[in-house]
Amino acid sequence: MEVTFLIPSPLRAFTEGIPEVALEGSAATVGEALEALCARYPGVRDRVVTEQGEVREYVNIFVGDENIRDTGGLATPVRDGSEIMIVPSVAGG
């Protein structure tokens, strides 16, 4: 199966500039898919999750149109063909 991560531009410094990273494997959850992404691109990890393994407060992860905060967090299931979007959610002036 294959899932695809959509990488926000500040994190592309750690994905060789690649905006969409397709991963072949057997990830069943967002957490497992993220682990596979971070194994390939280690610089992504600390920017998406804290040292306690929690998704950072102002980072949103969507599987399709669903924010994983509403669907089980990192345990949210992924399927073949899932698009996983990492989006910073910072507002302000």
Added chain:
Amino acid sequence: MKYSQAVRPKRGNAIVMVGTTKGAFLLAAGGARKQWQVSGPHLPGHIVYSAAFDARQGRSRIWLGSMNWAYGTTLRTSDDFGQTWTNPESHPIKFPEDTGQALKQIWQIAIGSENEPDTLYCGVEPAALFQSRDAGESWSLVRGLFDHPHRPSWNPGNGGLCLHTVIPNPTNPNRTLIAVSAAGVYRTDDGGATWQVKNKGIRADFQPEKYPEFGQCVHKVARHPSRPERLFLQNHGGLYRSDDGADTWNDIGNGVPSDFGFPIVMHPHDPDTAYIVPLEQEMRCGPEGKLRVYRTRNAGRSWEPLTRGLPQRGAYETVLRDGMANDELDPAGIYVGTRSGKLFGSANGGNSWQLILEGLPPIVCVKTGLVDEVGSVRRPVPISKSQKKVKAKPTAKSRRRAA
């Protein structure tokens, strides 16, 4: 003012590192400190609460603590005065899993003493101390302080529960002093294994017990390098001096318009001279709409306002705890950065001031360095393989130049 990609200081120049809520700016000038080179913004969009310059062992290394709301807090360094910055793949400061804590902010980067040339400290939020013994390659939590029995009872100030001050001792590497808001002053005499609370004589106006063992909202502490047992302290209400390395504190808030304020800075060459910026408690601005630095030249027996060149009408300015710094030149330079984005400097120990920069984002830290070596590092310090070096983002002007 022309902003370059990097500053190019010469040996003997002062550099000033200005951290703001939206990036950092670097400045450099010769001894007269009249003509400033300026570069920035560096790390645009990142909150830079902490900065330090490591000139030990022939280094010319700028350290910045950089926080991005989305992607967390990391350390960045430049060995070429801002031309390029490291961008470590892994955030260097991390709480161990068993603590259950996650790093929020790096409030202080402290350079160890000359006789420990590879030692650095970071004071962070949530309140904890990290140290590096390998020039910043790796960092570890100082467990002796984290496991202190007082820690569960520490309460956050308005800025969060932060360890904002780290003062290594220039002659005794085992003795380090830290300050936490709102817990107060702690000192180790055994290299960090154990920590003693050192708040004797410091008031806590906001508590029923006015002189508790701990819980004081200490805003900043300064130590003089030539007399390490002499300390000055700006409290959340109260000014203090200690002549015994923080064992006891004496009130020196005589003749100031307010004993509330954030920063306190010592004169680099005179242990009797210190500087504060009194703020009134409600607005946390200079009283009467005046930006006044106050100076004592007699160890706190009396204070004098310094106003020449500082705005004295309608100046509702706030200077935060790391918003004032000295340089080591003679005569001494004193710098003040405000939340309204103005940087003032004095090249004569505070007698007169000039506006160096304005229009910056809110300034949250001002730190300085004295450039000892330029371009010829005697003992290069390896950059970790995990620390990817990135060139500063090209400006529109540099792109035009390249074209």
